[in-house]
Amino acid sequence: MERGCLTLREILKKHNFRYKKKWGQNFIFEQNLLQRIVTEAGIVPGDCVVEIGAGVGTLTRELLAQGAQVLAIEIDRTLLPLLASLFAEENVVFVQGDVMQLDLDELTRAQGWSGYKVVANLPYYITTPLVMKLLEEEAEIEDIVVMMQKEVAARLMAVPGTKEYGALTLAVQYYAEPEILFPVSRHVFQPVPQVDSAVIRLKPRKEPPVQVEDKALLFRIIKAAFGQRRKVLLNSLLKTHPGVEKKTLGEVLVQAGIDSRIRGEVLSLEQFAILSNIWVAKIKQMI
Ligand code: SAM
Numbered sequence: 676m677e678r679g680c681l682t683l684r685e686i687l688k689k690h691n692f693r694y695k696k697k698w699g700q701n702f703i704f705e706q707n708l709l710q711r712i713v714t715e716a717g718i719v720p721g722d723c724v725v726e727i728g729a730g731v732g733t734l735t736r737e738l739l740a741q742g743a744q745v746l747a748i749e750i751d752r753t754l755l756p757l758l759a760s761l762f763a764e765e766n767v768v769f770v771q772g773d774v775m776q777l778d779l780d781e782l783t784r785a786q787g788w789s790g791y792k793v794v795a796n797l798p799y800y801i802t803t804p805l806v807m808k809l810l811e812e813e814a815e816i817e818d819i820v821v822m823m824q825k826e827v828a829a830r831l832m833a834v835p836g837t838k839e840y841g842a843l844t845l846a847v848q849y850y851a852e853p854e855i856l857f858p859v860s861r862h863v864f865q866p867v868p869q870v871d872s873a874v875i876r877l878k879p880r881k882e883p884p885v886q887v888e889d890k891a892l893l894f895r896i897i898k899a900a901f902g903q904r905r906k907v908l909l910n911s912l913l914k915t916h917p918g919v920e921k922k923t924l925g926e927v928l929v930q931a932g933i934d935s936r937i938r939g940e941v942l943s944l945e946q947f948a949i950l951s952n953i954w955v956a957k958i959k960q961m962i
Pocket residue numbers: 698699700701702703704727728729730731732733734735748749750751772773774775795796797798799801
């Protein structure tokens with residue numbers, strides 16, 4: 676990508692830029708790939724897009740080329756003057772900060788936006804907490820298309836009984852419909868990371884796929900089931916809920932139609948939901 680006479684790589688060199696591993700700085704300069712991300716994200720002119728981790732603005736550039744308005748967040752202060760010098764467009768705002776500490780709804784409302792898409796090549800070290808933050812806050816996000824480590828993407832798509840299946844799978848599938856869009860080789864990044872990647876869509880659900888009386892209890896049960904993967908479900912639940920009698924818990928499982936000797940990792944989200952609802956009903960009976 677040329678900027679005047681200098682390529683972006685040369686500009687980085689001129690600014691004595693050092694890639695910071697701690698912030699997951701693996702940049703992409705391949706325009707075809709960046710365009711493919713924007714195309715798969717279905718960006719159309721006028722879309723409001725939050726980009727997490729602008730880097731040197733290569734993805735930002737393609738989002739703008741597609742006619743989006745972009746709010747791009749970047750933690751690395753040294754990149755902000757560089758970004759300011761590279762982008763004269765009015766449709767882009769760069770915000771310096773740690774995305775984990777920012778309120779995206781507040782930031783986007785300040786731009787006059789109502790609703791927005793998230794498109795990003797994520798910093799891998801915060802992928803899981805960041806995805807959970809985006810989904811759990813039930814923000815005004817219409818769509819999420821992000822690049823992440825291939826193995827993490829596989830965990831989001833996993834089915835019961837597989838080694839990839841876990842609490843993260845269920846939490847993500849509760850809030851969103853995940854879909855792997857395409858794989859990405861590690862060799863397109865600069866510097867080359869140790870892992871391959873995938874671009875994934877997480878379409879936030881309007882309604883959760885299961886109805887539960889107590890969402891916090893559902894996720895406590897799920898956490899318990901996967902925290903003790905080798906234990907059978909009854910024992911995992913007893914360990915994490917010491918106040919509950921074994922007999923009561925056994926009855927809850929029977930009523931839910933779940934064999935107490937199985938491991939939690941084979942249960943579907945629907946089964947966890949039934950279990951948590953029966954648990955709530957049992958507690959109510961006991962009060
Ligand atoms: N978008 C660029 C690209 O595709 O080449 C850069 C992607 S790079 C994988 C991730 C970017 O996220 C880096 O520029 C890094 O500095 C930034 N970053 C890391 N942690 C962050 C955080 N907590 N909040 C905001 N940005 C962060």
